Amino acid sequence: MDYFLQLFLSGLTKGSIYALIALGYTMVYGIIQLINFAHGEIYMIGAFTALIVASVLTILGFSGLSILILAGIAAVIYSSAYGYTMEKIAYRPLRNAPRLSPLISAIGMSIFLQNYVLLAQTSDFLPFPALIPEFEFLKPVSHIMSSAELVIILSSAVIMVLLTFFIKFTRMGKAMRATAQDKKMARLVGIDVDKVISLTFIVGSSLAALGGILIASHIGQINFYIGFIAGIKAFTAAVLGGIGSIPGAVLGALILGWTESFATGYVSSDYEDVFAFALLVLILIFRPAGILGKSSAQKV
């Protein structure tokens, strides 16, 4: 039973991180039908920013939790700026171009950002400080659940509740939903569509940055390439849950996390990805739009 619980929790942790990144994919797709392949790189930039800020704060004599919070805020602001700028220069000029053009632009952006960090920082793996402190009350069960895992699961849950609240009940959230449904109509009723799209990128990037800092302080190392695999996995999760759907992204991410964890635990980690992607194919056969995705007729 202990073993099952361990695997369940490690799957939940992994799934929470995938969910934070997958939300960015799914929100952007919901609004402009673009698969933003550079999203994983925003996650990586978030982690790098947090590392730099955390190192500076450590030298200045700040301690544990305050570093985590300040570095988190800095990472969110910096990554949001990247997300916002990326949309402005790489996607907005192509908004009326054929759908393949922004896709290529996104891939280009992803490669550009990877190489930019590679050149500006380093190609080496860098140690990331364990910003999440070890809680005393978790000591007796630390073989089942570490405090980092607890913090990741809890903060992801809180962030997702806040996000749902934001989209459901605020004016900006309403405007976002309206834009997602029909851009032209939204514009007619007075919604600044460009602003809404920018905001979507900012929110998505902030979530990715938070994912970056949480996972980096959990596993303790980063390099310029971590965004690629995390991005692919999160994208898979978004498709699994139904791309464009926010609860779908979370559900897809959790299912992916658990599948990987249980496949490793009960079968073999050699087949971790095999199981994850076999599940994806299986679900897409029966529900081509993903678990919670709505298959809508193409508007002509």
Place this chain on the structure above:
Amino acid sequence: MKKFLTFLLVMVSAVFLMTACSQKAEEKAAEAPAENTEAAAPAASTEPIKIGVAGAHSGDLASYGLPTVNAVKLYVDEVNKNGGIDGRMVELYIEDDVCKPEVATNTASKLVSEKVVAVVGHICSGATKAALGIYKDAGILVISPSATNPELTQSGEYPNFLRTIAPDDAQARLEVDFAINTLNIKKFAVLHDKGDYGKGLAEFAKSFLEATGNGVEVVLYEGVTPGAVDYSAVVQKIGRSGAEAVIFGGYHPEASKIVTQMRKKQINIPFISDDGVKDDTFIKVAGEFAEGVYATGPVDTSSNPINIKAVEDHKAAYQADPGAFFINGYAATMALLNAIDKADSTDYDAVSKALRTEYVETPLGNISFDEKGDAIGVGFSMYQVQNGAYVELK
């Protein structure tokens, strides 16, 4: 039409340029030893000893091959300056195989037609294997500084092949022997990163462990996905398997993640790995969790006086630090020329016998070759992280 003519002109001149270049390169290679012959050889009547140097000298993997060329040149220049071997000058024939098996056969045929006595090379295992058959038929000895594929010596197919580097499975052998004899461990978890290098090592380790008997068993054998976000599921599995030690085949990024997560989950069993992990980055990244980790790595020869001299000669001649396999290439040349000297001939059987019976001081230590062609005295040591640095365990 005009465009086409210009294009043609450019092509033609390009072809000329290319041939000119390659001619120059060949001349250069042949020139260097020839000059020495005139300058320092009183016994000009004796034939020079022809040695081939083959390997990747251009292309992606040139950085693996060129240091050996430099090593051979440096040592041979020194020998020639001191009057050669028994008064005979050493002449070099340098040929590029670009590390490709299909090119290596041509390289080998060319060296055979030049009637070289022996070849220092090739660099890559695949290219070496392709070329060996040709040398074997021609009765030419081959000493590689870098081909680590175990089959090359262990299959017994190529009695003309020797090497001054330990084969791939030597690390796995050392890991297993160390764990069983020194640490007294019976139950092993063997992990790898699914790559050629890591999986190869893990497979050797597994087969050595299984062949041991005596209650030694592999309780877990798995590959992990390199670069994955998190390895906690695998780590839980290690904990549950009841393993008393982990043997990991792969590189330091995965190793540091696994070790860190193991220690955080209170799994404090020995972690034994290879020279992909024996890297200072591992200690930097894993920090306090790196303490006590074992890793195999090449025997430290940096304090060997011949090694120091060879590196200094290289710095004086090329104004740079030598590259990969430089020391191995230097040792191969020393061993070969020493054997020719001791055998007093360039006869295949005599030189082959001298290589296997005579010990020679090289930058890698005092070495000779065993029946199969592997160097005795060249290999790996076990290192352990102690107080933030790798320390060689004697």
